[in-house]
Amino acid sequence: MTAREAVETSGAAERGRSVAAIRRLLPEEVRGALGRHFLIAVPFLWLGVFFLAPFLIVLKLSFSEVALAMPPYTPIAEWVDEAGSIHLRFTLNLSNYLLLVEDSLYRRSYLNSLGIAAVSTAVTLAIGFPIAYALTQVARRWRFALLMLAILPFWTSFLIRVYAWISILKTEGFLNQLLAWLGLISEPLQILNTNWAVYLGIVYSYLPFMVLPLYASLERIDVSLMEAAADLGCRPIKAFWVITVPLALPGVVAGSLLVFIPAVGEFVIPDLLGGSGSIMIGKTLWSEFFNNRDWPLSSGVAVILLVLLVVPIVLFQRLQLRRTVG
Amino acid sequence: MRQGLSAVTMTALALGYAFLYVPILLLVAYSFNESKLVTVWAGFSLRWYGALFENQQLLAAAWVTLRLAVISATGALVLGTLAGVVLTRIGRFAGRTLFSGLVFAPLVMPEVITGLSLLLLFVALDWSRGPATMAIAHITFATAYVAVVVQARLATLDRSIEEAAMDLGARPAKTFFVITVPMIAPGLLAGWLLAFTLSLDDLVIASFTTGPEATTLPMYIYSKVRLGVTPEINAVSSILIGLVAIGVLIASVALKVSEERRQRDAQRAAAPRAAMVPR
Incomplete structure (x- = not known):
């Protein structure tokens, strides 16, 4: 040094x-x-x-009015000069909400979205549960690879995975080619641009979100409980319903919320697979904003959507919070 | 009492994985198709991959997307790690419920709402929109994912090691960087990668928060897909899928190896102590 x-x-x-x-x-x-x-x-x-x-x-x-300006809306509070005295004037405009409640197009959008999301969540659960359960039964040395395979699609682009279905579902697509080759159909089926394609798209895209929480809660179940049930003469099917399903309930709830809430507001899937006939609220919001440039109305759409989703979102928060504390 | 695989579980797995992978495999296979018609096979060809590298618009979008993803993932890693530490290491504090609500809500919030609300904020603040506002938006929603990953890792960590360091006089910040960070490193890596791919994929939030100049790869792909399927989009999608798959595989194998080493070390450390325990 x-x-x-x-x-x-x-x-x-x-x-x-x-x-x-x-x-x-x-x-x-x-x-x-x-x-x-x-x-x-x-x-x-x-x-x-x-x-x-x-x-x-x-x-x-959501309480202001659309205007030809940049930004394209009227202020709800402004300083006005009336007869020499300057004061603040508030203008609360309820017409956006009136329109959303009265116009059947918007009502249908909301109801459709809730319905499609609910059915898709149920189907995702019905498909995801057997997969998650089977994963817990696989020998340990295979499990890592299989879990990886279940998670991998979750990492690859959502947009690309939805795009992949267009070539499968369109009239001259792979599915119709296969069905025709098998001799099951003589006319190609119209699946793309219907709600069937939207259901399929949601189930496919959100399946990993269901499988992972289900697997996490199923894996934690103590095997000795099932052994005890068997020793006491309980048949495996009954033991499954009495022990496995109730213990998997937190995973069922978490997975269902992870699918249901974003699915209600989904835009990409109804837009690319559902076509013009499929009305979902995320699409409505998008077109009010980007095509009609009606910022106040799209804000109103967002506020009502959020109000509809408040209960499931709070439920999800509770579940997450309990996990961090417990 | 794990018996062999029953026929039912085998079928469930086979069908489940076929459902997940057949669409992706078809997409990749037909990116090598000679024909311009995506669903009619006309022989093997790499022409669509060649075309990609001459498409300036696409290359520019890819470059914007890549930079955005690196910046967003790094920002989200910092904020998400802080949030994860707060949730697991700091007990009760005023506003904890609101805090955790803000951290977890972006996980389920519909993207159209997040995108719209952020755009309105940027307009209200009169910020010019472009890569910077997109990065802020991506950091905000990816933070939630990083926080979940980091928090899961922290929750399973043996706290006695951190406590020992602090008992020996290390300051909390030093303990965190010297003891905690190396132990949760795999979780940090996973969190960064997750935030990176989320940013790489995002169409909706980026469309709301971008300006007229900055176009990302998903926005480019979306504008093309609206006009119909093209083999070029299959090719660029296949490259993206391949890159993400390789990245995730490498990261997860690294995670598994480090996890096994940690368990081995823990066993080895516990062994002498176990020998000292009188029988």
């Missing part, structure tokens, strides 16, 4: 010691509390500004 290096090192050490000394002036608890608050504040502020505040803006905008 050269003399200069030695001086520099000792200087650094000196500085380090004085910083530590200053730190020590603050009591331990204060320092801990400061760090804690900083830790909480950073993600809290970010999500508050970029996730919570935007909803309030949506709510505000």
Whole structure:
């Protein structure tokens, strides 16, 4: 070590010691509390500004009127000069909500979305449960590879997986080719651009979201419970219904919510597979916004959609929170 | 009492995986199709892959998407890790319910709502829209996924190691970077990759929050798909699927290896102690 290096090192050490000394002036608890608050504040502020505040803006905008301006809406609060006195005037415009409630197109959009999401969730559960259950029965050395295979589609692009179905479902597509070759049909089936294609698309795209929570809760079930039931003379099928299904319930609820909530607001699937005849609320919102440029009305659509989804979202939050605490 | 696979479970698995993979395999297979008609096989060809590299619009979109995904994933990793630490390591605090609500809600929030509300915020703030606003949007929704992954990892961690470090005088921040981070590294990697692919895939939120100039790959693909299926889209999709599959496979094998090593180390560390216990 050269003399200069030695001086520099000792200087650094000196500085380090004085910083530590200053730190020590603050009591331990204060320092801990400061760090804690900083830790909480950073993600809290970010999500508050970029996730919570935007909803309030949506709510505000849903009470304004569309206008030919940029941004294309009227303010709900403005300073006006009336007979010399300047005051703040609020204009709450309810016409967006009246339109959404009275116009049968919007009502149908909401009901259709809820119905399609509910049926798709039930079908996803019916398909996902046997897969998740079978995964828990597979020998350990295969399980990792099979689980990976179940998760992999979840990582690949949603848009691409939906696109893949277009070539399968269209009139001259693979499915019709196969059915014709098997001699099952003489005329090609019209599946693409119907609600059948939307159901299929949702079940296919969201299946991994159902299988993973189901597998997680099924895997935790103690095998000895099933052994005890068998020892006590319970038949396997009955044991399955009495033991496995109730214990898997948290996974069933979590998986169903993970499918149902986003499916209600789904845009890509009804747009690409459902065609013009398929009306879902996510598509309605999109076209009000991008095609009609009616920002206030699309905000109203979003607010009502959120109100419809409040119960399932709160349920999902509860479930997640219990997992972090428990 | 695990017997061999019954016929029922075998069938469930075979059908389930066929359902998941046949569409993807068909898509990839027909990207090598000579014909312009996507559903009619006319012989093997790489011409659509060649065409990709001459498509300037597509290459530009891919470059925008890649940069966006790296920035968003890194931002989401930082915020998501902080959120995961807060949820698992800091007990009760005022606003914890709201905090966890804000962290988990983006997991299920319909994308059209997230996209619309963020756009309205950017308009209200009068920020010009483009790659930066898209990155903010992606960081915001990917943070939730990172938080879930990191929190799961932290919850299974043996806290006594962190406590030992702090008992020996390490500050909480130092303990976190020297002890906790290496132990949750696989979770951090998984969280980053997840955020990366989420950003890479996103169409809806990016469409709302982008400006007139920045087009991402999903936006390009979507605009083409609306006009019908083309072999070129099959080719670009196959490349994306391939890259993601390879990345995820490498990461998950790395995860598994490190997990096994950790368990072995734990056993080895426990062995002498077990020997000392009087029988």
